[in-house]
Amino acid sequence: MALLTTLLAILAGTSLFVGLLPYAVWFVGRLVGTSLYSKTQQRRELLLNRAKNDAKEQTEKTSVTQSQKASSSTSLDEEWEKVNKTPPGSPPQGKASQSVDESYSGIIGFFHPFCNAGGGGERVLFAAILATQQRYPNALCVVYTGDHDASKEQILTNVRNRFNIDLKPARISFLYLSTREYVLASRWPHFTLLGQSLGSLIMGWDAFGLLVPDIFIDTMGYAFTIALCKWLFPWMPTGAYVHYPTISTDMLSSLHDEVGNRGLNAGLGKGTKGKAKQVYWELFARLYSWVGGQVDVVMTNSTWTQRHISSLWTRSRTKSGKTHDISVVYPPCAVAELQEKIPVSSPRSNTLLYIAQFRPEKMHHVILDAFAALLKQWTPAQGSKPKLILVGSVRDDDDQKRVYKLRLQAQEIRENVEFVINAKWPQILELLKSCSVGVNGMWNEHFGIGVVEYQAAGLISVVNNSGGPREDIVVDVDGKPTGFLASTTTEFTDGFAKALSLSTEDALAMRHRARKGSLRFSEYVFSTAWTTQLERLVELGRRS
Structure with missing residues (x-):
């Protein structure tokens, strides 16, 4: 009987402890949180x-600069041009976003x-x-x-x-x-x-x-x-x-x-x-x-x-x-700027552009394999051999090692492959203006800002048939395609070939549809x- 009483007491104590545990955890959290709040x-x-002081100082500097500008003479025509210059995709004049x-x-x-x-x-x-x-x-x-x-x-x-x-x-x-x-x-x-x-x-x-x-x-x-x-x-x-x-x-x-x-x-x-x-x-x-x-x-x-x-x-x-x-x-995405600075009909070379950080999930090795296969089947009748440019930022030693391995992979086709590391925006603009095809190889890319930049700049996209690029970006506009989808190395090779073999008229029409679709992703x-x-x-x- 005594043993049974003891066991019941232990169980009761355990139940009480379990019941009070959430409140104890909550109390400890509040106690520690209050301490951190006071400490900081x-x-x-x-x-x-x-x-507050920096903002005040900046306001004073701005006021002086504006006064200096106001004292200089500016024609009415010049002022009118400034007022009416609204980049595509921006809100109408006189209407703030918020x-x-x-x-x-x-x-x-x-x-x-x-x-x-x-x-x-x-x-x-x-x-x-x-x-x-x-x-x-x-x-x-x-x-x-x-x-x-x-x-x-x-x-x-x-x-x-x-x-x-x-x-x-x-x-x-x-x-x-x-x-x-x-x-x-x-x-x-x-x-x-x-x-x-x-x-x-x-x-x-x-x-x-x-x-x-x-x-x-x-x-x-x-x-x-x-x-x-x-x-x-x-x-x-x-x-x-x-x-x-x-x-x-x-x-x-x-x-x-x-x-x-x-x-x-x-x-x-x-x-x-x-x-x-x-x-x-x-x-x-x-x-x-x-x-x-x-x-x-x-x-x-x-x-x-x-x-x-x-x-x-x-x-x-x-x-x-x-x-x-x-x-x-x-x-x-820089839709307004890209539409303003890059004409859809600008002259473009047979160049594929892949903008992505050099991380494993971006599947650069698959794109290199697909591009190598494209070069093998390329004939002189198709014109000069295409080029692939890989643009991305390098964060640490692991990224640097990854780029080194990719360079080794591309040794046999190195004359047609270029790596651009930590490119600045003006350099990227030039590439978006001159390249013809935009590439994305990542499976289940969550969105794909680079793909939107391709479309806004008028490139034809060849992207992985998954994730955001498939569901949100490279979708039909006016009932017609804005790019090509691929999953395997062979499909990417075929997508590259199709994008590069489009007639001038069909390519221009697809570029216009892609740019129109990109407006949904403006800043x-x-x-x-x-x-x-x-x-x-x-x-x-x-x-x-």
């Missing part, structure tokens, strides 16, 4: 005061540890900051980054050169993380997805130790940092711009796919090891689904990403009481959509 108050005041709200002066934190990488994700980040500055000019945008080798001035210069985006320096600050190494794939040779997610929690802790913002937005796909944010600061509005899901049903199905072009893990689901990998991925998907329920406002860059994120996050978000739908906010469209979602976060912050 001094830096907060310093940054806000510095921003009204200005000077009453909001909070700190908006953007979590983007690789902000100086120069890729499409970075274009989204800085275009979002530009739209934020236009809507809330007194807000301070803080970017959490791990780019210790670049100063604020260098980063903003790179943004201007690469993306043609001019930001107000006074209203943007960069806080440098010391833990970025924990999200590198090389750090986690096994259980990489879980390891990088845990690494992002370390980075998130690092970020909040530097500064606790008023709004926290992840723009790089580290959703686990938002769960950490909500544990520490339940009151803080959180947002996520999702370029691609960390895991998806397509990834799970690719384990049993024999086609090697369908991602890096295609066909790896065989045997005991493959089954274990599938179980691991399925368990991780459940954890990732729970994390998605912590995000207040979710934006995805394409229809494909929205569909996958919705399938993973909707149930969890419903349980958490999130009311805002998961929205598609297409990335900003103005992005700015309007981003601001709408940001307003929701600001309103949540004001209510809390």
Whole structure:
């Protein structure tokens, strides 16, 4: 009897402990969050005061410059030309994309540890900051980054050169993380997805130790940092711009796919090891689904990403009481500038252009194989042999080694292949103007900013038959195609051949259709959509 009583007491105590555990975890989170908030108050005041002083100084300089310009004589004809020069895709004269709200002066934190990488994700980040500055000019945008080798001035210069985006320096600050190494794939040779997610929690802790913002937005796909944010600061509005899901049903199905072009893990689901990998991925998907329920406002860059994120996050978000739908906010592309500077009918050479960071998933090796096959079947009757130009940024030693291997692969066709590393925007413009075909080889590319740039510049696209390029970009316009889709090396070779063999009339018609379709992805469209979602976060912050 005594033993039974003891067991019942233990069970009762265990039940009580289990019942109180969630409240204990919540209490610890609030306690730690309050401590971090107090700890970073001094830096907060310093940054806000510095921003205010820098903005005042910049305003004074601008006033002096405008006064000097006003004193110089300018003809009425010249002024009229300036007023009426509106790039294609821009809003009508006299209509701003959004009204200005000077009453909001909070700190908006953007979590983007690789902000100086120069890729499409970075274009989204800085275009979002530009739209934020236009809507809330007194807000301070803080970017959490791990780019210790670049100063604020260098980063903003790179943004201007690469993306043609001019930001107000006074209203943007960069806080440098010391833990970025924990999200590198090389750090986690096994259980990489879980390891990088845990690494992002370390980075998130690092970020909040530097500064606790008023709004926290992840723009790089580290959703686990938002769960950490909500544990520490339940009151803080959180947002996520999702370029691609960390895991998806397509990834799970690719384990049993024999086609090697369908991602890096295609066909790896065989045997005991493959089954274990599938179980691991399925368990991780459940954890990732729970994390998605912590995000207040979710934006995805394409229809494909929205569909996958919705399938993973909707149930969890419903349980958490999130009311805002998961929205598609297409990335900003330089559509207006490209249409203004590059005529569709400009002379073009038999050159294929591939703009993409030198990462494994971009499948550069497949494109090189397909291009080599094209050269083998090329005949003198078709004219001069085509050329392939690979343009991309190199972030680290791994990228450099990857480029070296690609150069070795291209040795036999090196006279017809060119590598352009870390190209600046003017150089890219020239290539878009002179090349004929735009290429994208990545399987399930989440969106494909480079593909939109091809279309806006009047190139004919040959892209992977998957993801955003298939569902959103290289779609029929006026009932006719705007490019070619391919999945295998052979299909890419055929796509290249078809694009280069089009008659002058058919090629020009396809270029016009492609340019027309690109208008859906202009910077103005992005700015309007981003601001709408940001307003929701600001309103949540004001209510809390």
